[in-house]
Amino acid sequence: MTRRVDGWLLFSALTLLVLGWLMVTSASMEVAGGRYGNPFYFSLRHGIYVLMGLGLGLAILLVPMNWWFDHGFELLMIAFLLLMAVLVPGIGREVNGSSRWIALGIVNLQASEVAKLFMVVYLAGYLVRRLDEVRERWSGFIKPLAVMVFMGLLLIMEPDYGATMVILGSMLGMLFLSGVGMKRFLLLLSATISMAGLIAILQPYRMKRLVTYFDPWAAQFDSGYQLTQALIAFGRGGWSGLGLGNSVQKLFYLPEAHTDFVFAILAEELGLIGALLTLLLYSLVIYRMVAIARRAGDIGLLFHCYVGFGLALVIAAQTFINIGVNTGLLPTKGLTLPFMSYGGSSLLISCVMVAIALRIDLETRVKRQQNSQRRGTYAQS
Structure with a gap:
């Protein structure tokens, strides 16, 4: 029986x-x-964190997908408890005006990172159990929508606007891929976009970020400071970069250089060539995760398929938003770059997501081999 896993996904990650x-x-x-x-x-x-992520990934690789399917609801409840716990004074740890973390010794657990994973697992299980209802009736569509809205409200209260967009966008993608009616999907998409716009204009600091987004140089030493410094880093890098370790912007010019804006430093030191190769690696991770999900769906492993697509959407959305912020394509918001930014929770959950994708690939290969053996047996008989 085969025990191989996707080598390209493992290599790129x-x-x-x-x-x-x-x-x-x-x-x-x-x-x-x-x-x-x-x-x-x-x-x-x-x-x-990297060593912990590798160890945790190896452990998760041993967990069968049936376990995730059977415990989806319990994992969702844990996610909600964590999101509520960070809002409790004395439990939640506040950094830069946001209460998103729970101190657990060496790691500050970011509740939203755990919520991304557990929400994907729950929704995938729900779609498998209620697929016909989701596709054909409003009741099956509204139930996961209510869960998504409640989670979004908790995230906004932290506040964590970036994580809210990642989770809502990924869940919308999963519902679309499940074959939900286009009318209901477009209605949900319109409501989500309207809610996102309303949230953005209700808070003065978010409105200020939007105004700055259109002309960051007009507020170069105020609300546009981070973005302009990031853009300067890209400009300094040129084609081939200044060389590893030779960044100027990291010398107290660019805030959060090792967390949210690590890609700008990479572009400054490794240049456009290094930045494009990094984007190629992210594209390879996402492509292989999607390919694994498709193969699982082709042989009827629907839960594996939906989880795989959901995890690929989360990584793709978070990567797009972070790099979009770094390059000025999107308004500034705090969101880590998967696998690269400093931060224990993000790195650990990224490793877990890849490990689950590799587990899906392993079980898909085993299932396909079993199907081939059955067909061979039937042919002989």
């Missing part, structure tokens, strides 16, 4: 992990030296 460690080290040395007296403070911690 591991390459991004290593590249991320290098870029976090390069981008954080000056800040870490000035703040903690140790230039490798963030690098060492990120290295521990």
Whole structure:
């Protein structure tokens, strides 16, 4: 019986992990030296996160997909408890005005990262159990919508607008791929876009970001500071970059250089060529995850298929938003770059998502081989 897994997915994900460690080290040395007296403070911690992510990924690879299917509702409840817990004073840890983390020793658990994974698992199980109802009746469509709205409200209260968009966008994609009626889907899409616009204009700081987005240089030393510094980093990088470790913008010019804006530092040090190769690696991760999901769907493993597509959508959406923010394509918001940005929760969950995709691939290969053996047996008989 075959035990192989998708080598291209594994290779691209591991390459991004290593590249991320290098870029976090390069981008954080000056800040870490000035703040903690140790230039490798963030690098060492990120290295521990990488090792933890690899260990957790290996453990998750051993978990059969049936377990996720059977415990989808319980995992959703855990996600809601975590999202509510971060709002409780004394439990939630506030950073830069947002209460998104729960301190767990070496790792600050970001509830929204866990919620992304568990919401995908729950919705995939729901679609398998209620697929006909979702496709044909309003009742099957409204139930997951209510869950999504409640989760979105909790995320906005933190506030975590970026994670809200990633989760809602990914869930919309899963509903669309399940074959939901176009009328209902378009109605939901319109409502989501309207709600996103309303949220953006109700909060003054979000409205300020939108205004700055259209002309960041008009507020270069105010609300447009991060974006203009990121754009300067891209300009300095040119075609081939300044060389690894030679970034100027990381020298206290670009805030959050090792977290939300690590891609700008990568472009400055490795140039357009390095940035495009990095985008190629992300494209390869997403493409292989989609290919794995399609193969699972082709042999009737619908839960595997929906989970695979959902995880690919989450990684694709988060990558697009982060890089869009770095390049000025989207308004500035705090959202990590999967596999690369400094941050334990994001890196661990990214590793878990890849491990689940590899598990889907493994079970799909086993199922296909079993089907082939059955067809051979029938032919002989």
